[in-house]
Amino acid sequence: MTATDPFLPNGRVRAALFALAVAGLALMAWELPSPARALTLYPPLLGLVLSPLTRLPSDRALLLWQAANVAMLYGVYVEWRRIYRSIRSGPAPGWLVLTTVVAIGIPLVTAMQGAQVTVLVLYTMLLGFAFALCGHDPAEWWAAGIVLAIPAAIHLTPAIAGLAVVLMFLARDRRRGAMLAASFLTGLALWLFVIPSIVLGWQRNYQLLTTFARDGLSGLATRWTAALALACAIAILFAARRLVRGGSALELTVVFGLACAVALFSTPAAEFTLALPFIGAAPLLLLDRGHPAAARLLALACAAAVVVQLFVATPLLVPAFALCVLAFCLIASSPVRRAALHRRIPWTVLAF
Secondary structure, three states: OOOOOOOOOOHHHHHHHHHHHHHHHHHOOOOOOOOHHHHHHOOHHHHHHHHHHHHOOHHHHHHHHHHHHHHHHHHHHHHHHHHHHHHOOOOOOHHHHHHHHHHHHHHHHHHHHOOOOHHHHHHHHHHHHHHHHHOOOHHHHHHHHHHHHHHHHHHOOOHHHHHHHHHHHHHHOHHHHHHHHHHHHHHHHHHHHHHHHHHHOHHHHHHHHHHHHHHHHHHOOOHHHHHHHHHHHHHHHHHHHHHHHHOOHHHHHHHHHHHHHHHHHOOOOOOHHHHHHHHHHHHHHHHHOOOHHHHHHHHHHHHHHHHHHHHOOOOOHHHHHHHHHHHHHHHHOOOOOHHHHHHHHHHHHOOO
């Protein structure tokens, strides 16, 4: 891809890939084209990943990136299936499969059309969590922290989910949690400092990180997204406290999904695919607690929000999803006995 060839036919897709590849051009100290500000939107690791594409013609670069996205999309399916098998025996309910595919599939297709890094972020997050949840030896736990640090080094906000994984395993299994904490910090050091510095030099990497801290972080969250993230984080803390005490694989997966929701709310260009762990696991928890109607309504509300957003210009998806998360947290953290809660759930869900 050359600096003068960003807007060919199918320009929206090519321009998106071009904007990402600008980071690669800048990192390799080549001449920067006009949209050089793309460099400030991501830490240096993404530029290193994409820099080989900048040496190719636009068509070939786009084809290779989309092929990589398809491969990672299959990896998303494999890792989520692995996680599902650890939290539940038997096939998933058909309505849950349908609503999850609708709620996550549409944003994934949109992201792939725009040649974005959404699939890469989602795949590495699921892979790291699968290592942490399903791993049976220290090598897998160590790999979990290293892998969870990759999306954090690309998009930063996924570090919220990585930190949540570390904390909840520290609360349940100190040996595994300590291994995850050490490997997660090691991974952050590797992906943010060591590897970029080996390729670019310590001084160049420091300049790029300071540029990102000045320009990229300044727009990380708008006022309303920050307020939304704070409100949901407070509700999630109460729900997560009870879920971590339960300690089952399903409850830990739901906590991971809630942390991913906070990461989703913390970025203005909300990558809704981060909602997959919550949408796929939270209804199952409600089912196990004897609330099938609430489970179906929760899954349906998440899918409906995505479909409605296709036809409405106003950005309603993230606020609608936030209401779903808050309603679930209210149910999950309620101290009311199960029978009494079952009578109150329909009124809670009607708040959607």
